Amino acid sequence: MTPPFGTPEDRVPLIEIKNVSKIFQNAAGEFPALIDVQLDFFDGEFVGVIGKSGSGKSTLVNMLTGIDHPSRGKVIVGGLDVHAMKESAQARWRGKNLGVVFQFFQLLPMLTLAENVLLPMDFCDVYKPEERMGRAMSLLELVGLGGEVHKLPGAVSVGQQQSAAIARALANDPQIIVADEPTGNLDVKTAESVYDHFTNLAAEGRTIIMITHDPEIEQRLSRKILLADGCVIDPILVATLPWMPHSDLLNLNDKIERISLSSGDRLDINGRFSDQWIVVESGALRVSLFGYQITLKPGGQFAGLGIIEAIGLRDCLVDAQASPTRLAVLPRDTLYEALESTPDGQERMLDGIKRSVLGKTKEGRGGQGVIR
């Protein structure tokens, strides 16, 4: 699954998670922690992974990093099948290419913070021996631990241990950084400086995959992945219905359908599509109404007559303006059922359409529509 809108389809992913499922055996029987996960990650992305506790986030990290095996499916990183490697080769590969910040840090307690950061450098030989100590010091400095480098993990606070684990993950300047709630125990200032550093690394072409609960991070992310009960929620749903409870999004997840149009194709909003909610995924959709023409770009929302009558839209013609124009559609009854648990759900959904169509007329911003 690629980023929600407008990503060129010819980019080669750096990481491919292909049909990965993970089933744990416990006392109650089988428990699926990940269900048929399909994800691609690209160079230079700063991706946030969100989801409730127990939704499978840490399990996903363990699949990505090769620390645990999927029950089904594959993880391909830079063309290599991570789970087909021998354990020793995998450890070496991980040390060079992947910086991992675990949810529970896992610093070695008998080594100082500096020694903990030196360890992956000594293990992988990316930096010359004489460069290593200086690099360890500057990484610890970066996370605010310049004064604590010779202390044991047990002698510093939990937040400082987490900071040291971040410095350790950066030791070999890896292409990929996978961090499981890395700022959960950090003060605001240290968290900001970690985010700044991650943002810079992504701008230089590194890929950052970060599990997070911190809403402060949202505007820095290039994309957000939502997990619910082990399933990746369709990014179109996450982007267009961000206020919807995760359990309702999960109910819509396998009901959403894709339609592909060619330039000039008419969308029959009085007939076949009259009861469908529509989101433009790529390409462009032109809506002609009241003598205006509005172009809905990726992310723009619209619907069939059976839905948009409620906001006073009637005589419109809708056609595709690009080949292909890809749409995601959901039937009205399915959508309305999911909207029931949000008090003003229907209104919010209709507002999404209004903003898409009329956005540019209100203070000249906020919508996808361009009135010509």
Ligand code: ADP
């Ligand atoms: P998250 O990180 O999103 O909070 P996890 O990936 O840690 O969630 O766990 C997802 C689900 O899988 C949880 O219900 C958890 O109890 C279960 N789980 C995780 N690891 C194991 C395990 N080793 N054995 C059995 N169940 C597990």
Ligand code: MG
């Ligand atoms: Mg977790």
